[in-house]
Amino acid sequence: MSPRRVATLATVLAAVVLAVVACSSASETKIVVAGAWVRPAPAGGETAAYFTVTNAGGHDDVLVGVSTPDAQTAGLHKTSTDASGMTGMAHTDSIAIPAGGTVELKAGGYHVMLTGVTKDLVVGGSIDLVLTFEQVGVVRVKAEVKGG
Numbered sequence: 622m623s624p625r626r627v628a629t630l631a632t633v634l635a636a637v638v639l640a641v642v643a644c645s646s647a648s649e650t651k652i653v654v655a656g657a658w659v660r661p662a663p664a665g666g667e668t669a670a671y672f673t674v675t676n677a678g679g680h681d682d683v684l685v686g687v688s689t690p691d692a693q694t695a696g697l698h699k700t701s702t703d704a705s706g707m708t709g710m711a712h713t714d715s716i717a718i719p720a721g722g723t724v725e726l727k728a729g730g731y732h733v734m735l736t737g738v739t740k741d742l743v744v745g746g747s748i749d750l751v752l753t754f755e756q757v758g759v760v761r762v763k764a765e766v767k768g769g
């Protein structure tokens with residue numbers, strides 16, 4: 622082969638590799654967790670943590686679990702208001718994160734419930750959250766302690 626043909630072949634191969642990479646990443650699930658924060662609480666107390674999950678990939682995913690080294694228990698909860706106006710919260714096993722969608726955990730909706738926090742959570746501090754998704758597996762995030 623002439624050097625020119627080799628160069629052409631290399632270019633074609635590079636293009637093929639790039640196309641394959643682009644294809645596989647477009648079809649994979651891509652989960653981004655942003656803006657994680659937790660309400661202040663005294664050591665031993667309970668509190669709630671919030672964050673936004675974006676699924677930038679082409680497959681649905683499901684948040685199936687949460688844990689933290691910074692509290693005795695951590696669980697997924699949902700706050701809702703019933704027909705009579707009573708607000709309560711209940712454990713939920715999972716939160717669906719549809720392909721291309723964003724799910725916000727926020728006051729009045731989904732949240733991470735923490736009980737028995739192992740240290741005083743004061744503004745400026747942080748805790749570690751370990752989130753488990755059905756497709757992408759474990760995602761670790763730092764939640765900043767914030768008022769509000």
Ligand SMILES: [Cu+2]
Pocket residue numbers: 669698699710711732733734
């Ligand atoms: Cu709760």
